[in-house]
Amino acid sequence: MSAPESEAEFQQLLQLLKDSQSTSYVTIAALTVLVYIFLKASALADPLLCLDQQVEYMWCSNKWSLAKGLYIWVKLDAVCQMMQLMSCRIGILALPPCYSKHFSISTQWYPTICRVFIQVEGLAATIIVGTVDIVLLLRVYVLYGNSKKMLIFLIPLVLCEVILIPLLGCYAFSVPRFLTLYAIPALAVVQYLLASFIQAIHIMATVIHNTNIISEMPLIRLFAQDGIIWFIAVLHIHYKHRYHSWAVGRPTLAEVNIAMSCTLYSIIASRVLLNTKMTLMKTDNLTTLTLQNGEMELQFMGTADTDMTGPGNL
Numbered sequence: 450m451s452a453p454e455s456e457a458e459f460q461q462l463l464q465l466l467k468d469s470q471s472t473s474y475v476t477i478a479a480l481t482v483l484v485y486i487f488l489k490a491s492a493l494a495d496p497l498l499c500l501d502q503q504v505e506y507m508w509c510s511n512k513w514s515l516a517k518g519l520y521i522w523v524k525l526d527a528v529c530q531m532m533q534l535m536s537c538r539i540g541i542l543a544l545p546p547c548y549s550k551h552f553s554i555s556t557q558w559y560p561t562i563c564r565v566f567i568q569v570e571g572l573a574a575t576i577i578v579g580t581v582d583i584v585l586l587l588r589v590y591v592l593y594g595n596s597k598k599m600l601i602f603l604i605p606l607v608l609c610e611v612i613l614i615p616l617l618g619c620y621a622f623s624v625p626r627f628l629t630l631y632a633i634p635a636l637a638v639v640q641y642l643l644a645s646f647i648q649a650i651h652i653m654a655t656v657i658h659n660t661n662i663i664s665e666m667p668l669i670r671l672f673a674q675d676g677i678i679w680f681i682a683v684l685h686i687h688y689k690h691r692y693h694s695w696a697v698g699r700p701t702l703a704e705v706n707i708a709m710s711c712t713l714y715s716i717i718a719s720r721v722l723l724n725t726k727m728t729l730m731k732t733d734n735l736t737t738l739t740l741q742n743g744e745m746e747l748q749f750m751g752t753a754d755t756d757m758t759g760p761g762n763l
Contacts, residue, residue, distance in 0.1 A: 468705070472705045472708075475705050475706075475708055476708040478708075479531055479708035479711070479712040480531035480532065480708070480712075482716075483527055483528050483531055483712050483715065484528065514726075515587075516587075516722050516725060516726050517726070519580065520719055520723065522580065523581075523584075523715050523719050524715065524719055526576065526577065526580070527712060527714070530577065530711055531708060531712065573711070574707050574711055575611060577711045577714050578610075578611075579611040580714075580718060581717060581718045582607050582610065584722060585721070586604070586607055589603065590603065591725075
């Protein structure tokens with residue numbers, strides 16, 4: 450082997466180690482954020498924490514529901530995933546260098562460990578993405594009046610996303626990057642959910658434009674205030690992660706955004722569930738008001754002691 454070739458391989462190895470170290474640092478930061486939020490005892494400074502509300506509406510609630518189950522799953526699953534990622538990286542760094550399935554140095558045993566590691570990492574990321582999309586799906590489902598037709602369409606959509614991500618998942622580093630197809634299902638589902646959410650908000654805003662009942666509709670008000678923000682946040686994470694992997698990232702940095710993305714997904718999903726659960730539990734004695742706008746009819750819920758006045762026909 451000539452000296453230039455040996456020097457090039459040595460530089461490649463150094464870059465590999467630096468990028469692997471950077472990925473480990475990001476993973477540690479993601480785990481730190483999750484543990485901090487998970488164990489924080491007060492919510493005086495950070496609106497994302499709200500442990501007192503978590504204890505009241507989720508942890509200490511005797512009644513089990515889909516929202517509570519998803520909330521606990523998102524919290525514990527994300528922490529376990531970050532701990533698993535960190536333990537794998539510590540174990541890999543303690544052994545002769547080995548980086549997923551793209552690079553392997555050492556005996557025949559260590560590449561096997563790396564292949565298992567990258568498969569577990571990909572599965573964990575797919576699970577957390579699917580969970581977040583289920584939470585967003587539930588918001589769209591509730592916003593469309595618990596429509597079974599909408600649910601029948603949305604559930605297969607998310608299931609197809611979770612199935613297609615690993616089937617199409619590949620990083621094409623030695624051939625044109627347009628063959629990288631794994632991100633398309635996730636982006637398509639989130640964009641559709643966001644479009645459906647905005648459409649529903651727009652329809653309701655049009656119907657209630659000339660009424661004074663918005664203050665008596667806490668769930669709709671909550672969705673209008675923070676719903677679009679969370680959808681856009683998830684979409685931004687998708688685009689940022691994919692752009693970094695496709696356009697500017699080196700192959701050895703392909704995993705650098707996974708840990709932090711999973712952490713942000715967990716925070717977003719748990720916050721959405723907590724807000725919705727808190728609003729529903731604070732709103733008792735619900736009554737309904739029906740508004741009509743031409744052929745369109747919408748039903749809104751409010752408390753029995755509020756004045757649900759407003760024209761019945763707009």
